[in-house]
Amino acid sequence: MKKKLSLQACLFALFVLIGLIPMLVTNGVTERTSYQTLLNEHIAEVQSQCVMMANQLTKDNYLGKAGDPAAEAELEMLAGVYDARILVINSNYVVVKDTFSLAEGRTSISDAVFSCFAGNSNIETDEENDYIVFTRPIYNVDGTVINGVLLMSASIAQIGTTVDSLAWKTQLLELMWVIVLVILSAVLARVLVIPLYKLAVTINHMAIGDVAVDTPIVSVDDYRETELISDAYNKTANRLRILDESRQEFVSNVSHELKTPLASIRVLADSLLSAGEVPVELYREFMEDISASVDREQQIIDDLLTLVKIDRTSGDLNVTQENINDLIENTMKELLPIAEKKDVELVLESFRPVVAEVDRLKLSLAVSNLIENAIKYNNEGGWVRVSLNADHKYFFIKVADNGIGIPEEAQEHVFSRFYRVDKARSRETGGTGLGLAITQSIILSHHGAIRLHSKENVGSTFTVRIPLMYIQ
Ligand SMILES: Nc1ncnc2c1ncn2[C@@H]1O[C@H](COP(=O)(O)OP(=O)(O)OP(=O)(O)O)[C@@H](O)[C@H]1O
Ligand SMILES: [Mg+2]
Structure with a gap:
């Protein structure tokens, strides 16, 4: 070095x-x-x-x-x-x-x-x-x-x-002054940098400790500068702590989610094994349940991989000029079968043709997640209205439904990974609770924003705003 x-x-x-x-x-x-x-x-x-x-x-x-x-x-x-x-x-x-x-x-x-x-x-x-x-x-x-x-x-x-003898005396005095000067300077220089050493020692001490466990507070306020550094350090440490917490929570959620289908497979398989003579129908029924659990496990892993990929590559999107009207129309076409199955009406309102710089595949996935939710968390015979509009800077996609709605207290959590309002019901509908997290991640990587308005038993509206020009 x-x-x-x-x-x-x-x-x-x-x-x-x-x-x-x-x-x-x-x-x-x-x-x-x-x-x-x-x-x-x-x-x-x-x-x-x-x-x-x-x-x-x-x-x-x-x-x-x-x-x-x-x-x-x-x-x-x-x-x-x-x-x-x-x-x-x-x-x-x-x-x-x-x-x-x-x-x-x-x-x-x-x-x-x-x-x-x-x-x-x-x-x-x-x-x-x-x-x-x-x-x-x-x-x-x-x-x-x-x-x-x-x-x-x-x-x-x-x-x-x-004059010579005077000069000699002066030189002697000067020598003494130089010695005093050297000592004084050394002491003063040392005293002045002590706060910096103090700062380094405190930060080092904090670095050894576990950031996640204790909230480190470095406070060396001897100088304005050391105070600024302390503050900056505290902010960074706090952010790291929050990140670490959310990482731990994520990991524990992931393991929990992955374990659940495995646990049901194990129960089903064990009961078949211990049952001895089992009628073929029961066998078939159990195997179908096992197969469904395997599908679910597969779904969770696929969603997780998508999320990890978006998180990691956010910033290097594959951005191209896209016709957003077409993009939404195609996405809706793909979802039509599940809407029909649930007898939910799907409507698209395009206020104007919109061309924007987006990552086609990712934006399709985000829109698809929103519309899929609107169908899934809807009532038989309900409707889903998707609208597209734009101004000189942004385009807006609105996905509104008259479904079950989201309770007030759950609204701030729906974008969190694995969060589901009604776990039992969601399991029924086959959700992993990663859909909205993926959607939000995609929209943020486009420098956009997503907002939610919902009322329980009335319906939900998700509004997405994305810049027409992709900002590098
Ligand atoms: N349009 C909606 N109406 C009512 N509730 C909704 C709506 N969209 C989302 N939610 C609620 O928010 C939760 C989280 O949604 P999200 O899409 O992230 O997960 P999911 O739909 O359960 O699973 P996934 O989308 O991964 O298959 C859902 O479980 C549901 O409770
Ligand atoms: Mg979903």
Whole structure:
């Protein structure tokens, strides 16, 4: 069997994905922005320190005096605090102070220094070598002439380290979040599909039980969907139960009906056997009864086979265009002898010619059953009127008689298999109680309908309605 996707697994994957997306998106951005923010803050801070220092040197007239120890101490301190190297360059481009004490007395010429002598303060970032160079002019005491430059190269390596350690902490947090996310998603996915498992378990449980015995009620109403499935299941199970019941009833009826003629054959045969010397006339009489029982058994089996065949093949009728007037007339002709025997008048009223798509043999059988009943359950000298009419969509066959009629309470049962109103009388008339069941089955397979109107001791009318065009 092909491995099916599990809803639980899908939900789990979905939740994990939803939880991860925002993290993945923000991850790169925050790292980048946090580095930039820290860098900008650092630059601003160092720059302001640089400005203050340059102003201080201007105020102290540092370049006017040679080597002011207080100012130099401040320069050293500033360099120490910001991990920087500070140079003070005079108007001859000679370094007068280097906190690294490497370049004092040497000439320092660079674009930044030149530009600074022209009055511009500069900031140059060298991210590759992790430092920033600030240049700031130093003025003479009255602040009119630039007579020196303060050059400060501050390291920014620390920022990278800080960001790295922050990133490491973030990654640790992220890892923890992923673990929590996986656990949460697994739990949630499981919880969400529990009603489905519950449904499957309940239905399985019901499937093991006998559908016919207990009416299964599955009720998993955690979700609207599971409620719908439960309802659908209950309906199907109920239908199956009803079907099963009617099947059992049918089987028990069949066996009962088949046993009855056999039982009378057995009684007749046994009494002949045990009687010893029997006159030929009695012998003949008993054998005739046995023969009649065999005929009856044969009749029941034939009817049953017809019914089973119609049930099984309903849907694949042998449909052809038929003249219904002819069909009814022929059927009536076949039944004329039994009508005459009972002195029952047979009349056909055709209101119009009707051509329709039907299964000729089956419809003949259905009509024949109705007319035969109307004759059989009639009184001597009674009548049977068959009429045929049609509108643009349907044709109607009506079989009316003024016979014994069917009691009100029996009317809803006459179409059931083996049902007979008066069992003793029907046996007399040789019925099996399958005729109307067969008729109804045939009419339904033509997508038609059959209705009954009857009054006891007045008569019965069966009305059949069938579409002119057979609907596939
Ligand atoms: N026209 C009718 N008038 C009075 N009762 C009828 C009529 N048609 C049917 N019934 C009653 O309905 C019962 C069922 O009819 P159905 O045709 O199914 O069986 P049946 O005639 O007894 O046997 P079968 O037709 O199989 O030989 C009959 O036994 C009879 O009691
Ligand atoms: Mg009948």
